[in-house]
Amino acid sequence: MSIIDFYHRHRRKIIGLGFTMAIPAGLIAALMTMAITGPSEDAMRTAAIALDAYYSDNPPNGVWEYQGVRIVDDKRIVVDVHVSVVPHATVIESRNNRIRYSYMKLACPSANQMVENWTDDVLVWINLNFHGKTLIEGACPKQKQGALFVS
Secondary structure, three states: OOHHHHHHHHHHHHHHHHHHHHHHHHHHHHHHHHHOOOOOHHHHHHHHHHHHHHHHHOOHHHOOEEEEEEEEEOOEEEEEEEOOOHHHHHHHHHOOHHHHHHHHHHHOOOOOOOHHHHOOOOEEEEEEEEOOEEEEEEEOOOOOOOOOOOO
């Protein structure tokens, strides 16, 4: 007996079994997506205010221009940074993505700052640009529990 013959003989049972397995699996998947929640809107706004205050007092890399903070989606806050020093921008632009990411991390908030307490569950995303052209954008690395901040 081949697979095709087996299917033709038992197709109603196979289809019924498929529905029997698919419906609970779909319900479990739906419940799991509902259970996974990001930070609340208030936490996002608080983190955005903390980042705004931090960058207003501490310009990224000391000389770059902080342009603003915006909440993009449920777990991501984007910090727009303008590289105002032309030699910095040309060096960053001429490097590969891995080294650009290292330069982008210079704009991330320091680990020893109070802002880390407010941005614990939030992904801080840096958009490094030069006169409207995006040099690189990426996420700031998270501080690991019990480890040093890798920045």
